[in-house]
Amino acid sequence: MERIFQRGEEKIEVRATRDGQALRLETTRGVVEFLWDELAPGDYLLRHGAAQHRCLVARLGAERWLWIDGRVHHLQVKEAGRRHDDAHAGDLQAPMPGQVLAIHVVPGERVTRNQPLVLMEAMKMQVEIVATRDGVVAEVKARAGEQVPGGAILVVLGEDGAP
């Protein structure tokens, strides 16, 4: 099995082959052999010689969560970055999951860079989503009052004069 994980700016390429309770891991750092045991669902013990690591793992869609050695790591399986890959330069995305409080523009409206287009709220914090450049509103995808996930496209901006 091969995976490319995205962790912040870092891209991690790994390949693993399983043979019973043995797992051979290849990374850019080299090859390591582990013996593994599943203690409970998502709860693994990885042994390399006498050294051992308890790993707790959870996943949701392309998201991967890992606790190891007292630290939590958050990664994304790279091929699943569709939500973001689909976003174009003119798209304004929700920076976090939250509620859309107000939409200040309508399709066809001319907007200027830094003009507030959408007001969002999450956990008592209000955030203005502003235009990233001058342009014309091509499409409004969000509705006031709607709950949206992080990364959701709220407004699509077209080129000036070509909505």
Add this chain to the structure above:
Amino acid sequence: MFRKVLVANRGEIAIRVQRALRELGIRTVAVYSEADARAPHVSEADEAYLLGAPEPAASYLNHSRLIDVARESGCDAVHPGYGFLSENAAFARRCAEAGVVFIGPSPQAIEDMGSKLRARALMVQAGVPVVPGTEAAAGALGPLERAARKLGYPVLVKAAAGGGGKGMRIVNAPAELERALALCRGEAEKAFGDGTLYLEKYLERPRHVELQVFADEAGDTVHLFERECSIQRRHQKIVEEAPSPALSPALRERMGAAAVAAARAVGYRGAGTVEFMLDATGTFYFLEMNTRLQVEHPITEMVTGLDLVRLQIEVASGARLPDGVRHAQLRGHAMECRVYAEDPEHGFLPASGRLLRLRVPSGPGVRVDAALREDMDVSIHYDPLLAKVVTYGHDRAECLQRMRRALAEFVILGIPTNLAFLQSILAHDAFVRGELTTHFIAEHLQDWRADAGTVHDAGLAALLLHDLVVGKPATAAVDGGMPPSPWESLRDWRS
């Protein structure tokens, strides 16, 4: 003693209060918003009542509905927790009118301490040191310029009705004063409907040290030592400890006396906190009084062996302060770390999501106050505090080692948290040496990154192994943060 008490709050503090009530044999009544129907504070209570829509104004801040529930359910008293209605004099008054005890100070004391200028004037009268500053500063620029020069730059322009950093500006030089006044007045008028401003000397690199006070109906007033809360980001406390590494017994004595004087000046009853700024020379100034239980009250409980919530309830029901409180002893060292649902990869914005996996630290000297359950959704409607990790040790070094161990044990998967950031604070040399100021994070951790360090090969192996074992394609059907269907969850469990 009360028979039944309504806890007008949610999350960890509601559970904390319910525990004290249960220990006293008092029935617990929970209230909840539509977003919280399955929240832990609801399922733990003896009775639960729906308040309304998720927005706080319709639910946890809804005076009328809360009073109705208290009456209908036959409660003797209401415990407001912290936040929400805990410092709302109008609500405290309505409780009294409805014949329900508000577990907290009098409405008058809440109001006296709620206005910054009035509190300042009362403190001056009571001989409590306040930050050098002016009275309400209306009108001509000339006298203000002279006042600012007399205080010495930098000075702080503050809104009398202010809070949350609004209507506040640091002025470093006389030339900046006029513009700062105009900006603050505009902000204050907009935010608070009151443009009244005043000037204060700006203290550079102070510590935030607060004193816990307690008073009974007879006016007997004591302090229960201090908490150092200098580690803050965006005016939000994140690490607190007791005692403060900066206080000598003599300074503790003086600050304690000032805190008691402050509480007496407003006829305070119950639990309260007097906040001070402390400079490097050991000079301290009154900042404000919080007329409620503090988030960080557990560290005081650890170093005194007292249960502050139980005491609140007993004192509100008319009991005198017991001898154990009047002669409380400070023993050992305690620390609290606040674990928030925040995304360090995105500027520490509040985060939400499903709690996919949870393991709470335990063992010697560790206490965790939380309202968490695996598979619960952390919503975007309320404060992002997930848990408070509190550790105790016979001295600061042991306490700190325990905190590091406890945070390393804490597993929260599915929701971004500030755990790694907390670990970096505790690992910093200046923190270890106890050199704390309210500018600690700005000075030492400005360039902190969430994704520093590498992921151990064993961890990468576990991630791939999990996909092999669970046996689904990398991105499955679940996309864009949609929750999995029950069928998928079931398959996960069985494989």
